[in-house]
Amino acid sequence: MSIGKEILFFFGALGAFNGFILSLYFLFFTRKKYLSNLFLGALLFVLSTRIAVTVFVYFNIDLPKIYLQIGLSACLLIGPFLYYVLKSGISNRISSQWKWHLTIWIFSILTIGFVFPYQNYPVLWNDYFAALIFLQWFCYLFISGFEIRELLQKTISNYSSSNPAERWFGIIFLGNASIFISYFLGFARVPFVSCITGALAFTFILYLIILVLLYRTRTDDLFLLNVEKDKKLNNEEALILSQKLEKIMIEKALYKNPNLSLKDVSAEINISNHQLSQFLNNNLGKNFTSFVNEFRIHNACEIITSNDKLTLESVGYDVGFNSKSTFFAAFKKHTGTTPLNYQIQALQP
Template identity: 45%
Template sequence: MDIGQQILFFASALGAFNGVILSVYLFFQKKKRSVAITFLCILLLSLSIRVIKSVFRYFNPSLPKIYLQIGLSACFLIGPSLYYFFRALQLKGQPVPLSWKLTWGVLAAIILATGVLVPYQTYPVTWNKIIVYVIYGQWAMYLVAAGVLLKHLLKTIFVNPAALTNTDQFWLMLYIGNCLIYAIYVLSWMGVVWGMHMSGPVFFSLLLYLTIFFHLNGAKLENIGLPEKPEKRKLPADDALLWIEKLEAVIHEKKLYQDPNLKLNDLAKYINITPHQLSQLLNDNLGKSFSTYINEYRIQEACKLISANDRLTFEAIGYEVGYNSKSTFYTAFKKVTATTPALYKESLPNSH
């Protein structure tokens, strides 16, 4: 191979190899994988296999027929995976329809039965005169069906392209890129335009790197098709203020912090709200967890006792304000005041 062919081989093969790597990465990188991501993995893998076949056939015309069969069989999955990828985006976490499973079961059965009963090695004429027509015809039908699903985005390109998000642009790039790859292969196969066969692999490499670019710029591929997290509802401001007042009143009056077994549920009952509402009130409105909120009250009371009573030991003060061990009291005291009980006592004006 001359230098030009080497560059062409490298660019095409690298794109195909990276396509396999990306599809495997997306398939295994999350425990919770959406249906849309599964179809995207199948699409990338199918295109990669088709491209690998094209690259090696171009540079090695005597490639064994089994590889030609695998490459053409992969084409049978490109159109369906693209179409069902866009269909799956509408599921938003819903179960996969039974009809989809049946369709893909039939596709897999056709590929397997054709490969076993009509192998390329034995029936090359059948593949070149009949099966290839079926493959490209089916691919075209699914491209049209996918285009119908994206018709609103396709219109937006001409009406208001600035309204397209990064994710919208990725969908369009993926669809239009597949259409161009299909056109390149069909025109080359039909002999309409000579010398285009290797344009498919090169264009796929470009499409793949654009996919990675969009992923890095906001079109988060790993979250494709997953249901969006519901927006967290905030507590009404008036209700939050009222509950905070009731909370502080009951804490002071009943000295609830002195109970070492006080739980979030117990405190919620005193002001007649749910534990979830109390937790949200503390976190969103006061910026504190339940344990931090109670510890601050306990340490404030401990500081008062240290200042007013020389007879109580630090351990006794800890028990008095709601701690059931000396170490827990010391840890909480230092966390709240950034000092120890002993140093705090020494810092008091009347300690000298």
């Protein structure tokens, strides 16, 4: 092996090794277990697997064919993992259908590998499966790019105005696109380009990611585009807002409005819908409906205790519920008993 090839081998292998290490970091050792971190760890793992196979096969063509099968199979998971890294990072939440999505791909990889092993079907893998793999990878790249098109446009056109998370996801997408292009050009046998170019592109992008992580004193704002959703008010701020909320709810009897919305309440105390929802969820541990129903049930208990002439159904409507069943269900949830039992106990001498 010449000096030039030794240098290529060194950088390619080093990139693959560090890729595995970084994938373990994102899978197991990040301080906050964002779903986007887990997908990024999985993405780096399959990319590192592909790079490692490329490097070792490129410099030793006598390796067992199973390594070629593993390398090509890993490519089938690059696209799906990239898509879910971006989707979960931008949307913060994704449907649990991702489990079925990935299970189908993994099952397909294992089944095809078992039925058509590379050792017995090299032409099928090299000429047909490889083409389908690149097509699948390209489709996921296209879908991922479409998903973050506004983010990419903002980052590319005005880099300085983009926030750290936007630049982070932009790097991940463009890095994967560069790796795909390098591998595809090698697969298409473009002159002066080989698959080892993809390995070097991966190494470059990997060290760019590592530099970003080392440069920043905190990284929580990278992994979610709207990381502020996880913020929690301190005790003093929470107490002030809680008292303000309680006062406005009682004095104006807002809860008696059966169509009361989060927007209505946030407008009354001059904060955004997002801030109010964040406070209720993170500081009080309840959603908006539960919060409002507490006032309604408290008022219902006062009416039931002081007036036995009203029907329980009318009490529910009076305090803001829009149906008898909703009132009864909420009452039992908050008091542990039904309105009728509560009335009987309250009116006993």
